[in-house]
Structures are given as C-alpha cells and as structure tokens.
Amino acid sequence: MILEPNELGGYTVTVPALPGCISEGDTRDEALANIREAIELYMESLQADGEPIPSEEAIEETVIEVPV
Numbered sequence: 001m002i003l004e005p006n007e008l009g010g011y012t013v014t015v016p017a018l019p020g021c022i023s024e025g026d027t028r029d030e031a032l033a034n035i036r037e038a039i040e041l042y043m044e045s046l047q048a049d050g051e052p053i054p055s056e057e058a059i060e061e062t063v064i065e066v067p068v
Contacts, residue, residue: 001035003028004066017054018042 002014006024011031015021015038023038025031046053 001032002066003031015039015042 002016004012004014006012010024010026011028012022012024013031013035015035018039021035021038021042023031023034025034043053
C-alpha cells in the first residue's frame with residue numbers, strides 16, 4: 001500500500017498489486033481502514049468474475065508513506 005497525504009488534507013492509499021484499488025480518508029487510520037475494505041471488495045469482485053486472486057504469500061503488507 002502507498003499512503004500519500006493530500007494537499008488539501010487527508011490521505012489517499014493505493015495498492016499497486018491491485019490495479020485501480022484506491023481509497024481515501026481524513027486521517028491516516030481512516031485511510032488505512034478504508035483501503036482494507038476496498039481490498040476486500042476488490043477480491044470479491046475478482047472472485048465473482050472468475051479472475052485469479054493474488055495469493056496471500058505473494059502480497060506482503062507494507063505501508064509506504066510519501067511525504068508532501
């Protein structure tokens with residue numbers, strides 16, 4: 001996950017291993033909670049569409065904070 005502060009406040013989080021999986025939050029904790037929910041929904045969508053789901057072994061949870 002890449003956590004970036006927004007210029008106008010809050011944070012944006014992206015997941016490079018899951019293209020298009022993006023979320024935001026007013027605080028760091030809110031942004032991280034929101035991206036976890038977005039990841040769950042993303043995985044459900046992959047499963048519903050019969051697409052391969054990345055294995056947990058292939059994805060390590062690392063939060064990279066990008067300074068403003």
